[in-house]
Amino acid sequence: MLKYIHDEDKIKKLISEVWENNHSSFYTKKYKDVGLNKEDLLNIKNFQKIPFLTRKELEEVHPDERLFIKPEEISFVAYTSGTTSNNPVITYFSDVDNYYFDPSLGLDVKKLLITYPPLNKNFGHTFIQQCKQGNRKITPIFADYQNLPNSAFLAGKLEIDAIYATPTIASQLVEHIDKYYDRNKIKLLALGSETLTPAKRDFLKKAYPNAKIANLYASSEIGQFILFPCKEIIKNGDNLFHLLAPPLLATEIIDGELVLTYANNKAMPLIRYRTGDFFEETKEPCSCSNKGPLLKWSGRKGVDKIRINGLEIKVDDVEKAFQEIISLIGDKYQIHFYSSTKDSIETVDLVVEVENKQLLEKSALLENIKTMVINHLMNNWYLTPTVNLEEIIKRKIFSSIKINILEKLSFTGDKTKRLITHLND
Numbered sequence: 212m213l214k215y216i217h218d219e220d221k222i223k224k225l226i227s228e229v230w231e232n233n234h235s236s237f238y239t240k241k242y243k244d245v246g247l248n249k250e251d252l253l254n255i256k257n258f259q260k261i262p263f264l265t266r267k268e269l270e271e272v273h274p275d276e277r278l279f280i281k282p283e284e285i286s287f288v289a290y291t292s293g294t295t296s297n298n299p300v301i302t303y304f305s306d307v308d309n310y311y312f313d314p315s316l317g318l319d320v321k322k323l324l325i326t327y328p329p330l331n332k333n334f335g336h337t338f339i340q341q342c343k344q345g346n347r348k349i350t351p352i353f354a355d356y357q358n359l360p361n362s363a364f365l366a367g368k369l370e371i372d373a374i375y376a377t378p379t380i381a382s383q384l385v386e387h388i389d390k391y392y393d394r395n396k397i398k399l400l401a402l403g404s405e406t407l408t409p410a411k412r413d414f415l416k417k418a419y420p421n422a423k424i425a426n427l428y429a430s431s432e433i434g435q436f437i438l439f440p441c442k443e444i445i446k447n448g449d450n451l452f453h454l455l456a457p458p459l460l461a462t463e464i465i466d467g468e469l470v471l472t473y474a475n476n477k478a479m480p481l482i483r484y485r486t487g488d489f490f491e492e493t494k495e496p497c498s499c500s501n502k503g504p505l506l507k508w509s510g511r512k513g514v515d516k517i518r519i520n521g522l523e524i525k526v527d528d529v530e531k532a533f534q535e536i537i538s539l540i541g542d543k544y545q546i547h548f549y550s551s552t553k554d555s556i557e558t559v560d561l562v563v564e565v566e567n568k569q570l571l572e573k574s575a576l577l578e579n580i581k582t583m584v585i586n587h588l589m590n591n592w593y594l595t596p597t598v599n600l601e602e603i604i605k606r607k608i609f610s611s612i613k614i615n616i617l618e619k620l621s622f623t624g625d626k627t628k629r630l631i632t633h634l635n636d
Contacts, residue, residue, distance in 0.1 A: 213464040213492045215504055217456040219255050225474045226252045237277040264484040269300045278303050280478050289333035291431040292624055302432055305477040310435050311457050313345040316425050317442055320373040320399050324366050326356040327375040329431055356380055359387045367391030373399035378411040379627040385418045395421050403427040404626050406515045407450055410530040426450050433473050441499040452506045464490055517630050520608050522594050526629050532592035541567045545620055548632045551610050558610040566620045581614040
C-alpha cells in the first residue's frame with residue numbers, strides 16, 4: 212500500500228482553504244458528517260482518516276455546489292468521455308500558473324500533431340500553455356481526431372515530428388499518413404486514455420519505426436498529465452510511470468487503486484480522489500535521477516478488467532487472442548457479456564461484435580468467417596494461464612459465444628472499450 216505525501220504544508224493549506232471557503236461547503240459537510248473537525252484534518256497523521264472523494268460524488272453533486280471560486284473566475288468547463296460509467300463528469304476549472312509538465316518529454320521534437328480527444332475537446336488552451344512553459348520551443352498542431360485523412364494531410368504539410376493520441380487513433384492514422392508523409396520522420400508517440408497493451412505497442416513500434424513510445428496518464432477531472440515516463444522508461448519500452456510532484460500533493464495506492472490529492476485547480480481541488488485506475492508500486496527504483504516511487508499500470512476497473520463468475524478477464528489477454536485474426540476481421544471489435552440460464556444454471560453468454568462493412572458485403576463467406584473466429588477464440592483465448600475459452604464453456608462458467616458482424620459497434624465513444632458487461636443491467 213503506497214502512501215506518499217509530497218508536500219505537507221500545501222496539504223494543510225488546501226484543507227484550510229476548503230474548510231473556510233465562502234463559496235462551497237462540499238468538503239466541510241462531507242468531513243463533518245464523519246465527525247472530523249478542522250483541527251483533526253490539519254494533523255497530517257490523520258490524513259488517511261479523511262474520507263475518499265469518489266467519481267460517483269462528482270457525478271451526483273452539481274458542479275455549482277462544488278465550486279470553490281467565484282463563478283466569474285471560472286476559466287473553462289471540461290467533461291469526461293463517459294466511457295467508464297456512461298455518465299460524463301462535468302468539472303469547472305480555474306486558471307493555473309504552472310502545470311509542471313514538459314510536452315517534449317525531454318526529446319528533441321518541435322511540432323506535435325494533437326489527435327488526442329481530451330486535448331482537442333477540453334484542454335487545448337492549457338496544453339498550449341504547457342508547450343510554452345516546457346524546456347524547449349514546441350508548436351502544438353490541433354488536428355481532427357474524427358477526420359484522420361485531414362489530420363494526416365496536416366502532418367505532411369507541416370512536417371510534424373511527434374504525435375499525441377490514444378493508441379487506437381495512432382494505429383488508425385497509419386494508413387492515412389502514408390498518403391501524405393513519411394512515418395519514419397516521427398520521433399515521438401505520446402499516448403494516453405487507453406491501456407497500451409503489448410499487442411498495441413508491438414504494432415505501433417513497427418508502424419512508427421523511429422518513434423519513441425511514451426505512455427502517459429491523465430484525467431479529465433484533474434485536467435493534466437500527472438504520470439509520465441522518463442527517457443530510461445521510454446528507451447526500455449516499459450509501461451511505468453513517475454509521479455509529477457508538484458503539482459500532486461499526495462499519492463496513494465489503496466487496494467491497488469490510485470488515490471490522488473491535487474490542488475492546482477482552485478475551482479474544484481481533489482482531496483483523496485479515487486481515480487478508478489489501478490497501479491502497483493515496483494520494487495526496483497528507476498535508473499534515472501527521479502527518486503520518487505515508480506508505478507506500473509494494471510488497468511481501469513470495468514474497462515481493462517472485469518470479474519465474472521470468479522474469473523478476472525483482462526483486456527491484455529483479449530487483444531493477445533485477437534491479434535492473429537486482425538487481418539481477417541479488423542481491429543474494431545468488442546466483447547459483450549450477458550446473463551443466461553441454461554439447464555437451471557445461471558451462466559454467461561458472450562457476444563463478440565465486429566465492425567466491418569467490407570465483411571458484411573461478403574455474405575457468401577460470412578458464416579465461414581464467423582466459424583473461423585469462434586474456433587480461433589475457443590482455442591487461443593486463455594482466461595487463466597492454462598484454461599482456454601473452450602474449457603471454460605465445458606465447465607459451464609460461460610455458456611456460449613456468438614459473433615455479430617455489424618456496420619457500427621453498439622457501444623461507441625472516444626476511447627476503445629473491449630469489455631462490456633450487461634450483467635447488472
